[in-house]
Amino acid sequence: MRFFLISTAVAALCSPAFADQIETAAPVREVTVFPWGASVTRSAELTVPAGKHELVIPGLPEGTDPATLRVTADGAVLGAVSLQEGRALPSDAGKTPEIAAAEAEVNRLETALLERDARVNAILARAQAAEDTVAFLLAMAESDGLAQSDIATLANSVGAEILKARETAIAANTEAAAAAQGRDDAERALENARARLDALRPPEGEGRTLVVAIEAGAEPVRLSVTSLTADAQWEPIYDAWLQREAKTLTLDRGLMIAQNSGEDWRDVKLMLSNSRPADQTAPSVLTPIFEETYKPSADKRMSDYSYDEGSARVAMAPAPVMAEAASVITAGIQYAGEVVTYVYPEPVTIRDGVDALRLELDTHQLTPEIRAEAVPTRDSTAYLVAETTNSLDDLLLPGRVTLYRDGLLAGQSRIEQTPTRDRLQLGFGPIDGMKVEYQIPKEATGDRGILSKSNTATRSAILRVSNLTNESWPLRVIGQVPVTRQDDLKIGWSSTPEPTTQDRDGQRGILEWDSTIAPAQVQDISLTIDLNWPDGMSILGNY
Known part of the structure; x- marks a missing residue:
């Protein structure tokens, strides 16, 4: 080979x-x-x-x-x-049996429709001929120059012929109407046959x-x-079914495939791989960064810093001390680790530019931890969350997930890449009756958002959750406190009650409080933050 x-x-x-x-x-x-x-x-x-x-x-x-x-x-x-x-040479390749059969069916239906219309038109022609006979006889009866005896004879004769002609017209029209019945069905059958033929034919070009x-x-x-x-792509697609009373989470995995390659793929062996040959194949290349100093002007500000073509010009003026907001980890779509390939067990057909094909892969039963989760600084209600572990033998690839809560559609979200035995968390919509509030009393050095001019500040907040439902819920409240990398800025904080978890998932300043909230219960979390920085400096409050 x-x-x-x-x-x-x-x-x-x-x-x-x-x-x-x-x-x-x-x-x-x-x-x-x-x-x-x-x-x-x-x-x-x-x-x-x-x-x-x-x-x-x-x-x-x-x-x-x-x-x-x-x-x-x-x-x-x-x-x-x-x-x-x-x-390269004229084609004498025969048509596929499917296309030949579809063309024969179209020809048969076209011929049948033409023959039907011809029969109806022939019957209508008889009706029209009868009407023309009536008009002719009436014209003759009205002609001049007839004797009185001739008129009497003609009246009897014309009257009988007119009656006969009108009966013929009525019968023909009735027969034509009967023959025309079912034509709409015949036209629809022909349209369907033509559509099937078009679907079987390869793309034009x-x-x-x-x-x-x-x-x-x-x-x-x-x-x-x-x-x-x-011009082809696939992505995993999921359905997640949460049953609260049974405390089960069913995950249906499927595959969504589309292609616009310029040809139909008919009855092909299909494999799907998470390898990405169209993407970057080697690490990025770094180029030198040259730092330069210069004497700044009196009104030089941090906003004037710029990076240009790999050279960083950094002004050496003292920078204001600022509280650093908690870092946010944004997980992108990545295909790390070993290549995963799915081999579909049955031949499939994916037509060019018209099919968005969904194939079912498998179904897995997961054991979830179900709770209400509240973020008072952002939301006004708590959300139903199911947390579980990927117990599958392979990783879950990134893809869209449709969420069902007790059999009803709850919304859509996305599953990020989740390795085996890693945590998987899905939200299943708001909990009606679980009210969430974020309250900020007046600060010691001014209202929220005002620049402080002294070198200390105390801020306080209340995270409140009110359970207006008629059942108890496991509850997780998520909050945050500011953090800093600057030695001159000191940040201390305290809360009542103490948080269950600090620096959640490695995110500095992210706090969690786990508890159970009973029906009609209101839970408050009091949070106090103390900031201290050198004299002559200022701080912009961002909490």
């Missing part, structure tokens, strides 16, 4: 003369989809006479990248390989043609062609 990088040169310039050209189909058989992009493998197997040939494979998408194309062959020696615009030179022996030739496309 030999691998060849595709060449876009004209085949005739890079290979000897061949005995013949043989066109063959190489449908897509296997697809590996990445979070962004996909590896597409098509294959062909055919028996050819021993000797040199050109295998012509039409129908590759127009966006096929020659740099990613790889060709392998069993049962033959590969020669020159060329990817050409348009077709001339595409590209692969020409492969081989020297065959006595064995059948098995050809494999692999290429990459950027």
